[in-house]
Amino acid sequence: MGIRRHKGIPGGIAMGLTPAIQPDVRSEANPRAAVAEMTAKSDSDLAREAMAGRFGETVFLADWVEMTFLHFRVEEERLAKWTRFTPDRFEGECYVSLVSFTMNRLRFFRGGALTRWMTLPLSSHRFLNLRTYVRHQGESGILFLSEWLNHRLAVALGPRTFGLPYQLAKIDSKFDPQESEAQVETREDRLGFRAVATEPPRSVSPETRDYFLLERYSAFTEAGRRPKQFRVWHPSWKVSPTTEVEWEDRSLLEHSGGDLFEDAEFVGGHLTTGLEDVWMGRPHPVQI
Numbered sequence: 001m002g003i004r005r006h007k008g009i010p011g012g013i014a015m016g017l018t019p020a021i022q023p024d025v026r027s028e029a030n031p032r033a034a035v036a037e038m039t040a041k042s043d044s045d046l047a048r049e050a051m052a053g054r055f056g057e058t059v060f061l062a063d064w065v066e067m068t069f070l071h072f073r074v075e076e077e078r079l080a081k082w083t084r085f086t087p088d089r090f091e092g093e094c095y096v097s098l099v100s101f102t103m104n105r106l107r108f109f110r111g112g113a114l115t116r117w118m119t120l121p122l123s124s125h126r127f128l129n130l131r132t133y134v135r136h137q138g139e140s141g142i143l144f145l146s147e148w149l150n151h152r153l154a155v156a157l158g159p160r161t162f163g164l165p166y167q168l169a170k171i172d173s174k175f176d177p178q179e180s181e182a183q184v185e186t187r188e189d190r191l192g193f194r195a196v197a198t199e200p201p202r203s204v205s206p207e208t209r210d211y212f213l214l215e216r217y218s219a220f221t222e223a224g225r226r227p228k229q230f231r232v233w234h235p236s237w238k239v240s241p242t243t244e245v246e247w248e249d250r251s252l253l254e255h256s257g258g259d260l261f262e263d264a265e266f267v268g269g270h271l272t273t274g275l276e277d278v279w280m281g282r283p284h285p286v287q288i
Contacts, residue, residue: 010157011015012180031130032057033050037180041127042206042215042236043129043215043217043236044215044217044233044234044235044236045208046217046276047217047218047231047232047282048068048233048279049231050180050217050231051231051252051279051281054201056282057231057281057282058109058233058279058281059108059109059281059282060103060106060107060108060109060119060279060280061105061106061107061108061109061277061278061279061280062103062104062106062107062277062278062280063103063104063105063274063275063276063277063278064101064102064103064234064275064278065101065102065103065104065273065274065275065276066101066102066173066175066180066274067099067100067101067270067271067273067274068098068099068100068101068175068182068193068195068242068269068270068271069097069098069099069213069231069239069270069271069274070097070098070099070100070195070211070245070266070269071095071096071097071195071266071267071268071269072095072096072098072261072264072265072266072267073093073094073095073263073264073265073267074094074095074096074132074260074261074263074264075094075264076094078259078262078263079094079096079132079260080259081258081259081260082132082288083132083134083143083144083145083171083222084222084227085135085136085181085220085222085288086134086135086136087132087133087134087135087228088133088134088135088140088141088212089172090133090209090213092107094132094133095132095133095180095212095213095267096130096131096132096145096260097129097130097131097132097213098128098129098130099127099129099131099224100126100127100128100129100173100180100193101125101126101127101274102123102124102125102126102127102173102184102274103124103127104123104124105123105124105276106119106122106123106124107119107123108278112132119135121153122151122153122154123156124227125149125150125151126149126150126171126173126217127147127148127149127171128147128148128149128169128171128182128184128191129144129146129147129148129273130144130145130146130147130256130257130261131144131145132145133212133213133216134220136150136220136229136288140218141147141216141217141218141219141220142178142216142217142218142219142220143219143220143221143222144164144165144220144221145165146165146167146168146256147164147165147167148166148167148168148169148171148184148186148252149166149167149168149169149171149198150168150169150170152168153169153204154166157169157222158223159224160224161225161283162221162224162228162230162283163221163222163223163225163226163227163228163283164224165221165222165223165259166223167186168186169184169185169186169240170184170185170186171183171184171185175271175273177197177201177240177271177273178196178197178240178271179194179195179196179197179216179271180193180194180195180271180273181193181195183224183248184252186252187252188251188255189249189252189254189255190248190249190251190252191248191249191250191251191252191253191254192247192248192249193245193246193247193248194245194246195242195244195245195246195269195271196242196244196245197241197242197271198240198241198242198243198244199239199240199241200237201238201239201240201272202240203236203237203238204236204237204239205271206254209267210239210241210270214237214239214270215237217231217232217233218230218231219231219232220286221283226285226286227286227287227288228279228283228284228285228287229283229284229286230281230282230283230284231281232278232279232281233261233278234275234277234278234279235275237270237272237275238272239270239271239272240270240271240272241268241269242268242269242270242271243268243269245266265272
């Protein structure tokens with residue numbers, strides 16, 4: 001796809017070959033992790049129990065496949081311009097992540113073949129998400145800052161239903177377990193990357209920054225009329241770390257991110273073939 005190797009990104013993001021994400025201590029004041037440790041249950045186990053225990057909570061099933069996570073350390077004062085939610089920190093630092101993936105087989109949680117026809121127009125599309133990590137009322141989650149996808153109907157419905165910050169884009173991608181490529185184009189901007197796995201697939205430990213960045217089962221949004229929260233469940237991630245990323249045109253980040261990326265530092269990423277039958281919950285309004 002004509003991607004060229006770059007040592008850096010305008011605005012201060014350090015790219016190219018970087019040190020691997022190193023094990024650190026768990027997130028500051030993380031009650032979910034503390035509960036998981038006391039009960040010998042993972043955050044994935046607790047998320048499943050929370051959703052299964054609420055009647056009608058799980059609305060959709062979907063497969064999330066061909067996933068690439070690319071992580072950046074950012075300055076908290078810059079991040080604060082994007083959201084009213086409280087940033088979640090790891091070792092006192094704030095992060096944002098780009099997540100490239102395909103969602104397949106979107107369907108209702110109940111009804112099987114009888115209801116599957118209703119979601120066929122939305123059943124598959126490609127995403128690029130820009131997300132950060134927040135806390136609200138003692139719960140850790142992700143916050144979607146921007147999302148690009150190649151499906152006009154989904155772009156129209158996402159903000160109105162889940163408060164998702166959807167934007168239309170052309171997305172081309174290639175993926176295998178060892179290498180991921182993507183190009184995202186809007187009318188004005190582009191982003192291209194190629195990431196190569198540098199370690200075999202593995203689970204992540206609760207004491208690592210990897211865990212902080214990946215094991216999230218609650219999402220917050222602010223793109224609709226009022227902030228919302230929805231929950232998801234899937235098995236714990238098994239991922240291949242990457243420290244080798246090549247970047248092409250980065251204007252999509254420069255223009256959509258404003259000064260968020262001026263002092264950002266690329267800290268590594270992860271590749272995974274993905275997961276099937278992810279539970280996706282209904283949106284709930286929240287007060288900030």
